Amino acid sequence: MSKITDDKKVWGIHTNDDNLFVQENVIAIEWKAIGNLNLIDGNRTAFKQKYAEVYPNASKQSVANSAGTLFRFVHEVQIGDYVVYPSKSDRMINLGVIDGEYVYRPDAAKCVQQRAVRWIKKLPRTAFSQGALYEIGSAMAFFTVKNYADEFLDTFSLSSKHITAADEDDASVAATAEDIIENTKDFILKELSKNFKGYELENFVANLLEAMGYRAVVSPHGGDSGIDITAYKDELPPRILVQVKSQDSDIKETTIQSLKGAMREGDYGVFITLSNYTKNAQQYLNNTPIIRGINGTELVELILKYYDKLSEEYRRAIPLKMVYIPVAKTPDIGEDAM
Numbered sequence: 378m379s380k381i382t383d384d385k386k387v388w389g390i391h392t393n394d395d396n397l398f399v400q401e402n403v404i405a406i407e408w409k410a411i412g413n414l415n416l417i418d419g420n421r422t423a424f425k426q427k428y429a430e431v432y433p434n435a436s437k438q439s440v441a442n443s444a445g446t447l448f449r450f451v452h453e454v455q456i457g458d459y460v461v462y463p464s465k466s467d468r469m470i471n472l473g474v475i476d477g478e479y480v481y482r483p484d485a486a487k488c489v490q491q492r493a494v495r496w497i498k499k500l501p502r503t504a505f506s507q508g509a510l511y512e513i514g515s516a517m518a519f520f521t522v523k524n525y526a527d528e529f530l531d532t533f534s535l536s537s538k539h540i541t542a543a544d545e546d547d548a549s550v551a552a553t554a555e556d557i558i559e560n561t562k563d564f565i566l567k568e569l570s571k572n573f574k575g576y577e578l579e580n581f582v583a584n585l586l587e588a589m590g591y592r593a594v595v596s597p598h599g600g601d602s603g604i605d606i607t608a609y610k611d612e613l614p615p616r617i618l619v620q621v622k623s624q625d626s627d628i629k630e631t632t633i634q635s636l637k638g639a640m641r642e643g644d645y646g647v648f649i650t651l652s653n654y655t656k657n658a659q660q661y662l663n664n665t666p667i668i669r670g671i672n673g674t675e676l677v678e679l680i681l682k683y684y685d686k687l688s689e690e691y692r693r694a695i696p697l698k699m700v701y702i703p704v705a706k707t708p709d710i711g712e713d714a715m
Contacts, residue, residue: 385458387522387529388475389513395466397488402476402496404460405488406450406518408443413481414451414490424448446519450490451479460494461513461522461529469499470513472532497533504532507703508549511556525549550703557702565677568695570625570651578623579605581691582649585679588686591617603639608647615645622650628670630657637668645669649676 390404398404411431417423421444428444429435435443454475462471477493485491502510509525522529573581576598583593583606591608606619620636622628628650636646646668653672654662662670671679680687684697 385455386453387459387461387526388454388519389515389522390460390462390519391515391517392462392488393465394488395464398462398494399464399471399496402494403491404462404473404475404494404519405482405485405491406446407487407489408447409483409485409487409489411447413483414447414479415481419452421445421448442517446517447490449521450492450519454479454492459530459533463502463510463513464499468502470502470505471499472497472529500532505529506549507553511549511553554702554704561681561697562674562677565680565695565697566651566673569673569676570623572694574623578651579621582606582619582621583608584688584691585683586619588683589679593619603635615643616641617645617647619647619649622648622652624650625652627653627655628658629655630661633658633661633665633668633670637665640667647671651676 390406392398392405394405411427414424417427424444424447425440428447429440432440432443456475456477458475460473460475462473463469464471473494473496475492476495480491480493482489482491506525506528509528512522512525569578569581579595583595586593586606586608591610593606593608595606596604603620604618605621608617608619610617618636618640622632628648633648633654636648640646644667647670648662648668649671651673654670659670662668680695684692684695685699
């Protein structure tokens with residue numbers, strides 16, 4: 378048996394086969410096609426090369442992430458390290474200790490990459506802070522637990538009967554909610570940057586404007602007016618001229634001035650970018666109140682606000698699900714006054 382020490386890493390892992398983990402006393406990951414990982418040279422470069430060879434259609438990011446996961450599972454995990462695994466069947470948190478070296482099980486149905494584990498205890502999710510639960514809810518199959526490693530380590534030294542849900546408010550709730558919100562915003566902005574360039578972004582913004590209650594007309598492609606979309610709140614003026622830029626670099630003052638030059642008296646302008654504005658460009662916007670500048674972050678906030686009114690096409694392109702998340706409790710008015 379391995380000795381439990383406090384200088385070991387804490388690993389998190391997910392599975393769709395709870396029975397395998399619990400009944401066979403193992404942790405395991407898939408990637409059956411890649412074969413025996415012991416046959417790959419023990420460095421990250423070799424793992425990336427092998428992964429790219431076996432999965433030639435994988436993106437560069439997928440190769441890096443997946444090869445890194447496989448390398449960690451074989452070479453970075455040490456006997457005596459801790460492992461945390463949230464089971465889906467009973468919604469419990471299982472805590473164990475790595476008890477064996479990496480082994481390849483070609484006879485396994487899916488999870489052929491395995492390591493022996495000695496399960497120490499199983500605890501309800503209510504025994505952990507919201508932040509700890511959020512961290513082990515990572516989208517990755519196998520990962521290092523960092524931010525809340527100490528919280529999980531503490532549970533190994535306590536008997537189950539001494540672990541109960543804390544009476545006081547969970548201080549990690551606010552941070553967890555903020556992480557979820559920021560991750561969602563990052564996802565939307567990355568999807569826009571990846572899938573909506575040039576004319577595609579113009580069409581998307583036009584649909585967003587319509588979701589906001591405007592009537593939006595996209596300008597013919599190839600025009601030299603510098604106006605991408607013309608929008609009206611109703612049948613009457615004012616006219617709103619919109620310029621859309623999908624470039625990664627920040628927008629310069631001269632680019633916004635070109636929009637101003639296309640405007641007639643009584644018009645309003647909106648400049649939309651996935652990036653941001655240079656200092657001079659922002660100063661120009663501040664001094665030109667008839668033009669509203671919207672950067673990538675502000676655009677994402679509008680998308681979240683009007684998401685349910687976007688066309689089905691764009692909701693499929695940026696798939697989001699309406700959920701409720703915990704937020705920090707606000708003190709009673711009476712408490713503030715005391």
